[in-house]
Amino acid sequence: MDLIREYWWLIIVVVALVLAFILLRPKQRVALTESAPIRPHMARKAPPEGRGLAGEAAAAASDVTGQIFGMPVHNKLDGVKEPHDDLCRLKGVGPKFAEALHGLGFIRFEQIAHLTPTEIERIDAQLGAFRGRLTRDRVVEQADYLARDDIDGFEQKFGNL
Known part of the structure; x- marks a missing residue:
């Protein structure tokens, strides 16, 4: 007990130093850059669908x-x-294929009509079971006609809608 009476000031200093360390220690700071990889838990959430x-x-x-x-x-x-175009009007595009295109962000004929060959290859790799259908069924060419509302040209080249 004599030890506490003689060194009480030392105990208070030690407790104060421990509290100061706990409260004032440097916090870990992480700064993300544009080049940092995006992990699934960090990905942006899709905006709500309605209002x-x-x-x-x-x-x-x-x-x-x-x-x-x-x-x-x-x-x-x-x-x-913005209203969606009915992608099922394209020959060779059924509801499942249209849903896959919607999943990649294609909702209008204009978007499909303006695809470059490089973009077609990149998108084709993401289509899974529908791989190769964009070029085989000439979907981009069909979408170009329908984007311009050239129904007669479409029907001459691809048949009736």
Whole structure:
């Protein structure tokens, strides 16, 4: 007990130093650059589909009803600003292939019509089971006609819609 009475000031200094270290120690700081790899947990989340809670409810309801009835009602949401083209009008593009193209961000004929051969190769590698269909079915050429609303030219070259 005599030790505590004589060295009380030393105990207070040690406790103060420990508290100062805990509270004032340097924190780890991480600065991400544009060249840093993006990990899955850091990826940007897709924006909500509709406007607020009502839009989210509409998206959920349309997904469920679309699955039940087997119909593509998902693009009829209130939050969709730009109407989608019906990619199934292209010869050789069915609902599954159109869904794969939608998944890659293609919703308009103009987007497909302006693809370069390099872009076609890059996209083709991402299509999985539909690999090679863009060139084999001449989808880019068909999309060019439909983007220009040249229905007669399309039907002369590829047959009736």
